[in-house]
Amino acid sequence: MEPFDGRVEREWIATWRGELEGRVAAGREAERRAAGARRAAREARAELSKARKRADELAGRTERLWRDIEAARDTVVPLGAPPLDRADLHHAWTALLAWRDEAEGRERAALESQEARIAETGRQARALWTSVVAQLTEHEVAVPERPAALGEAVSAAVAQAQAWLDRVKENRAAARELRERAEKEEERARVAKELAQCLRADAFERWLCTEALDLLVTAASETLRELSDGQYELALGARNEIEVIDHAEAGMRRNARTLSGGETFQAALALALALSDQVAGLSATAARSLDSLFLDEGFGSLDPATLDTVATTLERLAAGRDRMVGVVTHVPALADRIPVRFEVGRDAKGSHLSRTTA
Numbered sequence: 001m002e003p004f005d006g007r008v009e010r011e012w013i014a015t016w017r018g019e020l021e022g023r024v025a026a027g028r029e030a031e032r033r034a035a036g037a038r039r040a041a042r043e044a045r046a047e048l049s050k051a052r053k054r055a056d057e058l059a060g061r062t063e064r065l066w067r068d069i070e071a072a073r074d075t076v077v078p079l080g081a082p083p084l085d086r087a088d089l090h091h092a093w094t095a096l097l098a099w100r101d102e103a104e105g106r107e108r109a110a111l112e113s114q115e116a117r118i119a120e121t122g123r124q125a126r127a128l129w130t131s132v133v134a135q136l137t138e139h140e141v142a143v144p145e146r147p148a149a150l151g152e153a154v155s156a157a158v159a160q161a162q163a164w165l166d167r168v169k170e171n172r173a174a175a176r177e178l179r180e181r182a183e184k185e186e187e188r189a190r191v192a193k194e195l196a197q198c199l200r201a202d203a204f205e206r207w208l209c210t211e212a213l214d215l216l217v218t219a220a221s222e223t224l225r226e227l228s229d230g231q232y233e234l235a236l237g238a239r240n241e242i243e244v245i246d247h248a249e250a251g252m253r254r255n256a257r258t259l260s261g262g263e264t265f266q267a268a269l270a271l272a273l274a275l276s277d278q279v280a281g282l283s284a285t286a287a288r289s290l291d292s293l294f295l296d297e298g299f300g301s302l303d304p305a306t307l308d309t310v311a312t313t314l315e316r317l318a319a320g321r322d323r324m325v326g327v328v329t330h331v332p333a334l335a336d337r338i339p340v341r342f343e344v345g346r347d348a349k350g351s352h353l354s355r356t357t358a
Contacts, residue, residue: 062089069093079103210240212278217242219274220267227266227313232259234267242267261302262309269295269313293317294326299334311337 069092073081082099084092132150136143141157144150214236221234233245235253242256244267256267276293295314302310311334318325329335335343341356 065089069096072096076100076103213240216271216274216278219277220270223270223273224267227270227316228263232263232267234270242271260306262306262313265302265306265310266313269317273317292324292326294328296328299329299331302331304333307331307333310334 066086066089069089070084073084073096080099080103082095084096086092133143136153136157139157139161142153144153217234217236224232224234231246231248233247234256235243235245237243237253237255243253244256244259246252246254256264259267273293299307299310314325314327315337327334327338335341339357343354343356345352345354
């Protein structure tokens, strides 16, 4: 065992003392900090109390401001004020002020437009008054000094004009009667003049022939329309030449000489029938119709298609009218289509007649 050393004891005591002094200083610092914290806490509680008081004041002021802004908005709700956002007072005020500025701009523009319309209306009214005055002056109507008396002046002028109009109507009725009488007399004079011209020897004969030819063509046109299934009609040209109206060509008029062989036969047959009716009408006897029609030859030069058209026309003619149609022909193709035939034959003994029925 080593002997006790006083030096070590002194070092130990010095070390312990330093630690103790450090702990005492730390305790004193902690007390100082605690005192500072208590002081800060007291100050914070005081500030908190002030803040709460300030917050209450601000809340009251905010509520008053909300009441003010809502009261202000209520006065302009009929004008279309927007709803308020209770979450943000500043935004609500800003939105309401922005709406106010926008509404003010619209109202100002509307006011300016209304003023412009009022000015334009005034200008039109002045122009209209000027036009009315000019028209009244033109029609010799006295223009009153007061616009309110204009109605009376116009009424008096209208009454006077109506009286004049009645007299004019009476005069026009009398003039119309005179004009009608003059037209009748002119018509009588024209007819008398035409009769005087027509009754001359050469003119009367020409007029009579024209009228007879027109009646003949009109009657033949109806027959040709039936024979051609509505395709052709006849008409007189400007120089009394016979023309054909072709409905298959949109009613085109052309000379009858342009018809084909079969079509020419149909037109000639129609004219012959019409002529026979007119001749029968001139008869003075009781029998005023021709019941028989004979066609003598004229078929040998026709081509097969035209010959078929001619035969069909004759068949339709015999079937559609109470009339006997006789055909004299040497064409077998046509003779074979006739129901009752009288054939003339010749041998060494002479000529023989035989009746054949199809």
